[in-house]
Amino acid sequence: MRRKRKAPTAPLPQRRGVDPVHLRLPAEGPWPTVRAYLAERLPTVDPARIDALLRGREIVGVDGPIGPEEPFRPAGHLWLYRDLPAEVPVPFELEVLYRDDHLVVVDKPHFLATTPRGRHVVETALSRLRHGLDLPALSPAHRLDRLTAGLAMFVVRPEDRGAYQTLFRDRLVRKEYQAVAPHDPALALPRTVRSHIVKERGVIAARELDAPPNSESRIDLVEHRDGLGRYRLRPLSGRTHQLRLHMSGLGVPILGDPVYPVVLPEPAPDDFRRPLQLLASVVEFTDPLTGRPHRFETRRTLAAWADPQSWAAADAPVPAPRPARDPDRDSDEDSDRDRDHGPGLGPAI
Known part of the structure; x- marks a missing residue:
């Protein structure tokens, strides 16, 4: 097999954590x-x-x-250097929970993209970390949707990236999420949901097909009050939007979800009032380089559960039709199937 030739080292430094x-x-x-x-x-x-x-x-x-x-x-x-798009600053801190010679683990806020993509370039976790920690070679071990808060892992050295990505590919990372959604007393929980999910590039929503399952989620109700439930979700596969689609399919869509079950109009870039009530809360694995067991837990909470009155007071978006295809809206994240993450040229340099 012919090996892919490695590109020479860029002679230009990063700007604000963004590669040339x-x-x-x-x-x-x-x-x-x-x-x-x-x-x-x-x-x-x-x-x-x-x-x-x-x-x-x-x-x-x-x-x-x-x-x-x-x-x-x-x-x-x-x-x-490309001309960077005008971006609204995401007004939430990105907390570093753990750092060693190989790994950085952060507690990502809602609305902050993990990696540069589309119109989110500088206002991303990767760019902030590269710039703030002076780690220009930092790269993601996996991806976490821009609208989802919680734990995300980054690899310090390029030569170590494959080892950590293999953990996710081989399902050797135990991941746990929290979600707030309507409570349905008739819904028997806990349960395991399996389905065949497809996600077309440029299409906002994933969909389920009548085909052999390629996704699996374990869903449990932790507690409920006032018509809402707090759920524990465990994805046993890494399909795009898997947890959101499975919760919606059970008739209890996650609060603040702008895609499932109905695609809502996209809010203004500076509207941070109603984040998706989904939180990557636990990541557990054995470090492939050191053999050390790791368990990380989020320090964040979900607003609809921690402060339901404030959540209810926020204006809810009104459903309206949207184009079925929107290549610049978040549609290809929340997956363990990683791609390269340098920004494309876009409409202008």
Whole structure:
């Protein structure tokens, strides 16, 4: 099998915890200059912007900054900084619960994305940690949905990432969540829910098919009062939106869920009033590098249970139709099937 060639180290440092964009030039092509290639490769970028970057020596190759007349070099490498999107600061702290030479474990707030994606780039847990802890090589061991609060794990060294990701892939991490949802006295709990979940890229909601199960969740009621229940959820697989979909399928959708059972209009970027009442509360595993047993517990609580009056006083969103496809809305997180997490070029550099 042919091994994938490792990219050279970026000659540009991160900015605010965000990597520079890396472009690999094709092995062959008709372009006489790098400028001609970029104009074709980035059709949504104003050519004047490309010219300004080249004149300012802001595009860098392996041998240093390049200018407007730089000849096209087959299979070459380029790095540049993208123009970051305007982001509303997420006004909640990201608490570091544990740190050693291999691992960082945090207690993530609601609304903070785990990794750069779409319009969330700087306001992400990964960017905050890279910048705040001075760990530019930090990478996620798994993913946690932007709307979900609680425990998330990051790997300090790139060479260790595979060992920790394998724990999640092989289901060697015991994960436990808390959720607040309506209480249905007729719903027999505890129970195990199994179904076949599919999630199409760019489609907001996952769905269940009549097919052999590929997901499994254990659901239990911890306590209930005033028509609400506090639930303990244990995912035994890592499908996208699995717990949210399974709770909705039981007729007790998680409070604050903007997707299940009905896709709601997206709130304003600065509306933090009604977070999804789902919390990654426990992570337990044996460290694959040190052999040390780890158990981490969240210090956060769910507002609808801890302060139900304040939760009830917040304005509830009104259901309304939304497009079935929305590639920039959170739709591909909350999964153990990780991808690379560098930001794409987007509509502008």
